Amino acid sequence: MTDLKELYDYVDAHAQEYIELLQKFCRQPSISAQNVGMREMVDLIRQEMGAIGVTPDVVETSGNPILYAEIPGRNQDRTLSFYNHYDVQPVEPLEEWHSDPFAAEIRDGKLYARGATDNKGSLLSRLCAVKAFQAVYGQLPLNVKFIYEGEEEIGSVHLSEFAQKYPERLKTDGFAWEGGSKQLNGPLEVCFGVKGLLFIELRCRTANSDLHSSNAAIVKNPAWRLVHALATMKDERDHITIDGFYDNVKAPTEYEMHCLETLQFKEEETKQRMGLDGFVNGLTGIPLLKKFYYEPTANIAGFKAGYLGEGAKTVEPGSAVVKMDLRLVPDQTPEEILEKVRAHLDKRGFTDIEVVRLSGEPPFRANPECLFAKTVVKCVKPVYGMDPEVFVSSSGTTAMYQFCHAANLDAVMFGAGNDASNIHAPNENIILEDYINAIKMAATVMAEFAVAKEEDA
């Protein structure tokens, strides 16, 4: 391994500067689902890239732009690409936050903000690594490419378009993907795949407005329609009963099952942290992990009907909507599942329920035996003092497939958050030490991957 002590010392000495930069980024809202602050965020990134002498190409789409930049390195024959996103999730329910989601308040060594971990911490860890590398060593050891999208949280709507328009910009030897977590006081997670995702709305309208609830005796209630439809889609044992839903699910291989045994999932800690009285169906051990990483889901992400305020209001809703996200595993596809949901409802007479696709992403798994994957795994111990946990597939989703499937690329996820970062939830946070380590990790991967050879791996 390359000796990077000088670099690590430099990063430690400049920690306060990196933290203030993260605060600056977190204080700029950039909620793609609600189109809040997106342009201002793009300007802020351009400014900070300018500080390391890079002018990104702002590729306009009909949604939010994709920022692309490249920096040539000493080893011109090897390229490392960083994929990140600058958009964040909405902040609701606001009342459950202990501080303003965009105040970026620091408490007990953590920075609390929407986007702190997902994904501004990760994005900046890599940008700061490049900055530090340049400051300490001058030129980068290999070519670096940045791809920052602004629609990850709404399904990476324009990423395929970008990939098709600029195939040369995708060319790389290793794709450092966003995401990836870390056990609290435990190992960093390195991950080679993701579940797919189908996000839909089930919409039902039975009257042209909300009615006095005395009408419930004679007017169909759209919330009841959705309840009855949903009750046919999953049973109380969490088995998804949409017709044909599991048809294309591949059973995990022996190797994939073996990987689960190496994981250090802390059941009791997780239950305590999330306030659970137990996991689904009382699962524990390997069956729990198998369900978590290798099985699909059908989640109710939102149910909105009628009166949502405090107290009583005797109203019959005129319309109701359910938001559902279904996490998919190989070889399910969003298209296939969307069709199956529609057919399932039609067969049972729920033709009055509209199914609207909001986004879709196929599942993806990279080759865990490639040079880049092996290099990333090797870089973890010098930074974190222990080997990583290695995941065949994350329980979550990113747009890996759109970039990696067609171009036959391998991608590895590692990040700056931990499993108590509350991403997508109130009180999202990042541990400042993890953030600083993520800077060192990105720098280490640059240094090591620049000189890595197949025969050594």
Place this chain on the structure above:
Amino acid sequence: MTDLKELYDYVDAHAQEYIELLQKFCRQPSISAQNVGMREMVDLIRQEMGAIGVTPDVVETSGNPILYAEIPGRNQDRTLSFYNHYDVQPVEPLEEWHSDPFAAEIRDGKLYARGATDNKGSLLSRLCAVKAFQAVYGQLPLNVKFIYEGEEEIGSVHLSEFAQKYPERLKTDGFAWEGGSKQLNGPLEVCFGVKGLLFIELRCRTANSDLHSSNAAIVKNPAWRLVHALATMKDERDHITIDGFYDNVKAPTEYEMHCLETLQFKEEETKQRMGLDGFVNGLTGIPLLKKFYYEPTANIAGFKAGYLGEGAKTVEPGSAVVKMDLRLVPDQTPEEILEKVRAHLDKRGFTDIEVVRLSGEPPFRANPECLFAKTVVKCVKPVYGMDPEVFVSSSGTTAMYQFCHAANLDAVMFGAGNDASNIHAPNENIILEDYINAIKMAATVMAEFAVAKEEDA
């Protein structure tokens, strides 16, 4: 019948003044469920009662006060009481209103505002009738009592307390209740009873906050829990399947079924106005009316879980709540049904779902053969030019039981709204002509009931 031409002319001549007073009342929000503007509303009523020389007793409760006043009349042996309420429903969903709910905008002969019909129009029609009667004839023809509560929309929480504390204030010969509607271009509705109501929340919490939806594979979803519980409580044919729910439902008598035949329910118009493609189970005719007026309901008034905004958010809710109102018919009681809901859920393993009672009101039916009821029915034609529709029971609920059951009183509902008034819904409105007629109607009832004799009825 007494000749009231002079009074009617006076009311017509002062119509503009009465309309402006209604606007003034509607512009003062008084949302009991959200505790908005209640004290200001009380002050406004005191002011206007002062204008007719009456200082109401403001009876404090731990919630909103009940206003009580009495005015002695010429016939000191006969008393007419007016029950109304000064609180209104919440205004959500705000985006469906065509004008501000508290602007009291007048368009095409209608006044649009939350509370225009329910119940400020009715309240003022009676106050203005007294005002006009005094202006034209001096003294009132009989004793008049006013009881105005401020918690009708949240279940008349303190009405029983008032009834127990002041039994003499309840004493009366006839109770003109609030509510009651009118066919558009058709007869006024006069009504002798109401359904009961149990309003509950079903609450489920499975985690201490909303989670990233990748956790859906292993963490119980409270919205799914509620879906599965609800699916056991009513079937797709709108049959309520809560164990023992119909045990105490009395079948309608022959007389009650006969009453349905005299009703002029306009099915096609109602469907068109509400934007329905049909009624529940395709019902029509007498079976439709029977369900509407004589059968209980289990309505989902609100379902709130997870992300409710625009677009996609991949979140698993940590908690979820369903608001339900169940309209009850004789001899069901809120207490009985609450117990049955709890037992039903427990029996099926839904012990993790909390059932919280927000309000309850037993059903009530007055004697349709009493002197007051017969007098009210007779007063309709002189004002409206046609006989009323007479209902044994409304499809809705008021707090009649709390006042009338113990004191063995008879109450009759008649009001100022119509069946397109959108009460409890966006764009609530009152037809100004109906409002002016309601003033004449209240005055006519005072005049006629002052001299009505059992032997003439």
